[in-house]
Amino acid sequence: MLFHDAPAGQAASLTSRILNQGKYEAATMLRNGEQLVLMVVMPLLGLVALVATPLLDGMGHPRVAIAAPGILALCALSTAFTGQGIATGFDRRYGVLRFLSTTPLGKAGLIAGKVLAVLVALALQVALISMVAVFMGWRPPLAGVLLGIPLLVLGAAAFTALGLLIAGTVRPEATLAITNLGWILFAALGGIVLPAGKFSSALEGFVQWLPSGALGNLMRAALIDSRLDVWGLIVLLAWAAVASFAAVKWFKWN
Amino acid sequence: MTKTLSPALEISGLIKDVGPLPAMDGRMKRIVSNISLKAHFGAVTALLGANGAGKTTTIECAQGLQQRTGGHISLLGHDPQHASADLRARVGVMLQDGGLPPAARPIALLRHVASLYANPLSVDALVERLGIGEFSDTNIRRLSGGQKQRVALAASLLGNPEVLFLDEPSAGLDPQSRLMVFELIRELRDSGKAIILTTHLLDDAQRLADYVYIVDKGESVAQGTVQELLEHSTSAQKHRVMTFETTAGLALSALQRPGLACTETRPGSYSIAGGLQPDDLARFGSWCVAHQVMPTAVHLASQSLEDVFLAISNGARETASAEPTSSNTETMGIS
Numbered sequence: 328m329l330f331h332d333a334p335a336g337q338a339a340s341l342t343s344r345i346l347n348q349g350k351y352e353a354a355t356m357l358r359n360g361e362q363l364v365l366m367v368v369m370p371l372l373g374l375v376a377l378v379a380t381p382l383l384d385g386m387g388h389p390r391v392a393i394a395a396p397g398i399l400a401l402c403a404l405s406t407a408f409t410g411q412g413i414a415t416g417f418d419r420r421y422g423v424l425r426f427l428s429t430t431p432l433g434k435a436g437l438i439a440g441k442v443l444a445v446l447v448a449l450a451l452q453v454a455l456i457s458m459v460a461v462f463m464g465w466r467p468p469l470a471g472v473l474l475g476i477p478l479l480v481l482g483a484a485a486f487t488a489l490g491l492l493i494a495g496t497v498r499p500e501a502t503l504a505i506t507n508l509g510w511i512l513f514a515a516l517g518g519i520v521l522p523a524g525k526f527s528s529a530l531e532g533f534v535q536w537l538p539s540g541a542l543g544n545l546m547r548a549a550l551i552d553s554r555l556d557v558w559g560l561i562v563l564l565a566w567a568a569v570a571s572f573a574a575v576k577w578f579k580w581n
Numbered sequence: 582m583t584k585t586l587s588p589a590l591e592i593s594g595l596i597k598d599v600g601p602l603p604a605m606d607g608r609m610k611r612i613v614s615n616i617s618l619k620a621h622f623g624a625v626t627a628l629l630g631a632n633g634a635g636k637t638t639t640i641e642c643a644q645g646l647q648q649r650t651g652g653h654i655s656l657l658g659h660d661p662q663h664a665s666a667d668l669r670a671r672v673g674v675m676l677q678d679g680g681l682p683p684a685a686r687p688i689a690l691l692r693h694v695a696s697l698y699a700n701p702l703s704v705d706a707l708v709e710r711l712g713i714g715e716f717s718d719t720n721i722r723r724l725s726g727g728q729k730q731r732v733a734l735a736a737s738l739l740g741n742p743e744v745l746f747l748d749e750p751s752a753g754l755d756p757q758s759r760l761m762v763f764e765l766i767r768e769l770r771d772s773g774k775a776i777i778l779t780t781h782l783l784d785d786a787q788r789l790a791d792y793v794y795i796v797d798k799g800e801s802v803a804q805g806t807v808q809e810l811l812e813h814s815t816s817a818q819k820h821r822v823m824t825f826e827t828t829a830g831l832a833l834s835a836l837q838r839p840g841l842a843c844t845e846t847r848p849g850s851y852s853i854a855g856g857l858q859p860d861d862l863a864r865f866g867s868w869c870v871a872h873q874v875m876p877t878a879v880h881l882a883s884q885s886l887e888d889v890f891l892a893i894s895n896g897a898r899e900t901a902s903a904e905p906t907s908s909n910t911e912t913m914g915i916s
Contacts, residue, residue: 330772336740337699338670347696426680429644431666431697
């Protein structure tokens with residue numbers, strides 16, 4: 328018989344549980360057509376548009392040098408905030424979170440797997456976008472690249488926490504609306520792709536308090552001047568800490 | 582049943598409040614007020630009750646999915662509220678809503694869930710056993726209720742758990758899947774697993790359960806083997822119902838005796854209910870001869886678990902208020 332002689336249940340090791348969950352979630356994200364549009368097509372279109380139009384002229388650097396860091400920051404927003412937020416909201420609706428939390432994976436493993444999936448997807452996005460940008464003439468300084476990578480990971484962490492906070496507290500339809508609208512507002516006006524100083528100083532003053540503005544400024548300072556924007560770092564760390572705390576406190580599994 | 586071993590699951594005095602609810606002026610609502618039960622290895626233990634009685638809440642507290650307000654739960658000797666990965670690996674859970682991602686394909690999902698265990702059962706063997714192969718290339722979103730239920734059952738079994746929770750396992754099953762699933766549940770019980778299932782279907786409990794807890798309004802109100810529940814039901818003891826059809830409007834006085842209720846339920850349909858004895862059948866024969874009729878659709882049924890269930894939940898309702906009970910009560914007894 329099927330069950331008689333089989334050994335009783337045993338959990339896989341913590342590492343392999345998290346790796347397997349991350350792999351599964353990443354594959355699910357990359358197979359989803361809408362997610363791919365959000366994660367790859369939109370950032371690529373944004374990059375091409377910014378390099379092809381004179382929008383970024385007169386800022387003292389080649390167009391692609393200003394555009395590429397912002398577009399990489401946009402990738403973190405797409406994948407961590409909108410993509411993972413929507414996926415988690417619907418998983419919650421369908422009871423997937425509850426089912427997986429009864430398996431050896433558990434709640435902590437589920438979250439760890441999601442973070443891992445975001446990082447895997449983000450790495451693929453960064454590789455692709457950077458290649459295209461280099462092809463368009465982007466030559467970032469090495470020190471800036473080394474500084475930019477951990478900053479982008481921090482941004483992904485802050486946006487994942489925000490996405491999960493929304494997904495875990497409102498209905499999935501509302502998550503869909505909020506994270507998509509958030510993506511558009513952050514991308515257009517939030518200082519992530521375009522330096523807010525481009526519009527007005529009043530907007531710039533406001534936008535530097537947002538996670539999008541902080542990450543955009545951090546990435547541009549790092550990848551253009553190899554400089555750490557300390558103020559941006561403080562703001563982004565604060566967002567990551569507050570959003571994580573709130574998500575842990577208010578996330579509802581059902 | 583292996584009653585000498587300590588139970589796989591023991592719940593005592595479980596209390597669960599939810600809320601605060603805006604509909605109740607922000608007060609908490611008590612949905613489980615006092616549930617106690619034991620589930621043993623090698624046995625199917627059923628929580629039987631109407632929708633909203635508190636069955637799902639009870640087993641979700643036992644699975645660690647909900648935090649209890651009060652009472653004690655011991656699952657394989659541990660408190661499920663702080664379940665380790667190793668404890669979770671020994672417990673299988675099939676949720677009422679399945680908990681399956683709609684965009685996934687059954688076999689890919691099962692392989693992923695299997696990867697969370699160190700020594701999972703063979704996905705292929707489970708797929709074959711539950712007939713999942715015939716729809717393995719279809720998104721879960723497009724499966725029928727019965728097909729989804731089979732995938733969810735397979736997912737709960739991948740770790741070869743010692744304790745298996747099944748929340749409404751026959752919901753949405755077509756007759757064929759139902760047979761398949763019931764047969765598998767019996768096989769699991771025979772291999773020594775503790776199976777805890779909830780159902781609002783008396784037929785399921787009667788066919789599957791070794792031990793039944795009847796849950797009503799958040800309390801366990803009766804318990805026993807199916808046989809014990811049938812025998813110990815006081816109000817409807819030795820209750821049988823005989824129904825038959827023949828010419829309309831016949832006098833029933835020759836069949837009547839104290840302890841029997843003889844009625845023409847609609848023109849041409851008759852019922853004799855109560856403590857029917859062989860003598861009563863002999864008198865029924867004479868009655869047919871006297872009226873020169875050959876009855877059709879003669880049916881003699883002993884009381885079912887349904888009668889017990891209705892007697893208990895009606896009893897609970899009658900003590901609360903003297904309102905008339907549901908339409909089924911006419912077959913229920915001669916109180």
